[in-house]
Amino acid sequence: MDPMSDTPLPRLSERDRPWLMRTYAGHSDAKRSNELYRRNLEKGQTGLSVAFDLPTQTGYDPDHELANGEVGKVGVSIAHVGDMRTLLDGIPLDQMNTSMTINATAAWLLALYVVVAEEQGVPQDRLQGTTQNDILKEYLSRGTYAFPPGPSMRLIADTIAYTVTQVPKWNPINICSYHLQEAGATPVQEIAFTMSNAIAVLDAVRERVPEELMEDVFGRISFFVNAGVRFVEEHAKLRAMAQLWDELGRERYGVQDDKKRRFRYGVQVNSLGLTEVQPENNVYRIALEALAVTLGRGTRARAVQLPAWNEALGLPRPWDQQWSLRLQQILAYETDLLEYPDIFEGSKVMDALVTELLSAAKEEMTHVAELGGAVDGVDYMKGALVESQRERFSRIEAGEQTVVGINRFTSSEPSPLTADGDAGILVVDSRVEAEQREAVSRWRSERDQAGVDAALKELARVARSDEENVMPATITAARAGATTGEWAQTLREVFGEYRAPTGVGEAAALPSEEVAELREEVERVSDALGRRLKFLVGKPGLDGHSNGAEQIAVRARDAGMDVVYEGIRLTPSQIATSAAQEGVHIIGLSILSGSHRELIPTVLKALRDAGIEDVPVVVGGIIPEADAAWLREAGVASVYTPKDWDLNRMMRDIIELVAARHGIAAPA
């Protein structure tokens, strides 16, 4: 305040320090990713954000059956402490702030990080960074879970309890609203489900740490949010979350220290809204979304990572990621953003928007609490998200929600950015998987096996004990040279496995004329077939991004088909067996991890082996055009990518494919 008047000073006495700038990166193996990280740091990136491949995220070694086609695809493969050593080679860990997108196996990756730091001579109490470690949103959206809810919450509680005393600068969990928005959450759902999730985590930790530590625990909880293109409302959403968090700290957990009640968050802005058509427009979307999380000083992000403009086309190249990093740097260093106090302070419009969101979110939180909290409420929340996503799709289809290039302003000059076809994306060297398989088996043969056996045996004992913290035994196993798959398998044997709800059963039927027409056509074809048209929607491989598959399943049901949808992570032979036993007329496969070139042919072969020759197979995913042609040649009837946003058209294709395959004539 200016001491002479009531108006606040318009400028800060000292320019703010910018947020941590990261790029979500990592692919292939540790060596190639390490090179990428070093280049990124040279370009002015101030923190690391490690992307792991799906086998690492779900706890399988590169040579496991389920890892087929996924090794090094969506991130780096880290199978043991040797890989982690290579990944962080030449990066001083006492000066780095590293975020790891890791959940089911978070305790394990944190242990590997601690051991490598130890080797660098950096004690764990100097480490800074974040493990994502949020399992509920894996059940709700992202799908890389490994264990059932109870034991998963215990692992989270153990990592929090351990880090609060041993690695005090670490953020042991990043409670994610990000993936809820990707799954279709409205701002109200995003706030309510995230905060309900936070309560579940805190309550679980409370049972495992002395009460006097809860203040520190609360202070170490951070969030990972999303920001969509409606950036004014998105900003209000963050203000609402900050306010709610502060209230929770004060009222539910009795946190006295103001600083420890601060809402700390990192962000990756929206990927759901990025389009494959006219992909250059995504640059503007990303910029506007970045404003949502940086404009107001009071709720500014602590760390920002931005997607690349071409994410909907395939894996971005280092250049594409650099383009997004430059956006952050322009925002922080060229503009005057960091010179002012909170520019929305006192805004009536902003305050009213926040109040509105808060009251709706609190109502929703009460409902989740009545269901027994976020863990027991997973089924409800999943169903609600599928429903919101369905509504979003139908608004876009009906033209009620504009997406430029998709349902308005669709004519376009040819883009020079994508003129050279598929050259615009990163293709992971197909030799990586074979190399990694070989490397992990060499690693196993060269280590002290007795030491590993003893460490895993101890891990199993601790896991069974229920009382003890798993972290020390996990760190010992990491040091001894156990692999990611061995660590997870040991716990799977104690904890059991789990399948999350699909959420599709509860979605309401869609009243629309177009769907009614589809239904008539389904009836006609079903009559000709003798029984109802039956459609298998399958998600092969480890990819857990099921939002697309769920929407297809629900729409097909609305169109009158019998739909067999069994959720994520199916092996090719499970899909083939289902197709054969269920007697389906058509099969749809969805893969978003980019492993379609490996997985689809394997599924096709499994189908042939199961004696299924005459059932058409369609494929959806982030599939570059060259791959699409290749898949059609391999026997796929049609290929859908994010540009095929019209679900009804896809349904018509499906009905026609079945009719054609059974020699049923087109309607008169």
Added chain:
Amino acid sequence: MTPASDDGRALGDRLRSRDLSAAAPVLNMLESRSPEARAQTAALLHAVSPASVGGEAPGHVVGVTGPPGVGKSSLLSHLVEGWRGRGRSVAVLAVDPSSRRSGGALLGDRARIDVDPADRAVFVRSMAAGNRLGGLAPSTRAAASALAAAFDVVVIETVGVGQSETEVADVADTVAVVVQPGSGDVLQFLKAGIMEIPDVLVVTKADLGRVATRALSDLRSALRALGAQDTAVVAVSSVSPPAGIDDLIDALDAHRQSLDLPARRLRARRMHALADFSAEHGERGLRALGGRRAAEKWLAEQDPGLDVPALEEALGERTAQRG
């Protein structure tokens, strides 16, 4: 469709010779509504009738039912594993409760039953319950009796407490009702006589300790009060390591041993014929028979050797006579 391989009698023969790979085409045929397929279905059912088999079909038809969320799928995963461990082949008919909105249905329950996809002696098929609230799918009865000719165990999984048990009891040799500790519904339903007394009661989540023990003793005393102390009550746990599965299999087997199988199957065939008849002719058809009870009574007097298609035909003729 190739008529030769999908010929009803040929499929029936394959089932009789215990060719498990016939299961999928058999189900495709039973679910078909075309007149052609219905004639084939009749031929198929005749081919697996006691007259053709030379006695009742050997498989054990087990109904597994209970409210949502009690852990039926995990239980079934372990049960299938247990039966396979004893060398028995298993078919599971998972009747999905999702009602048909818009004519279509979402079926996904089979994924929750964790089986080895390479094991050809396990067959899982999901069926939409159709418009019949909580009940069986239109082809469930036919499917169960056909598959019992080939598989050692045929499970019909249904969801719900109340109406659906009665339907599943019409078709299964043994009905197991699954409950979880702490839910008083089943206890109340039993005491009030709303629910028929099951052959076996399964209490899940035995790992809950005291709560589970309490639930067991409550159920046992309720059964004693109802004079049904023969009903086995088994506690199981799906949390690893699973527990109680062998006891449950033994209890199911014991019930089957003690059962007058021909009588139960005979009743099942008669109820099956009546269900199909009323599905086709509706309330009007039933009225023409003098009502459901009169129809049941009349069926009970018919030749025990008649198979389902013959019984349906007889019901049709009776309507014509009475009309």
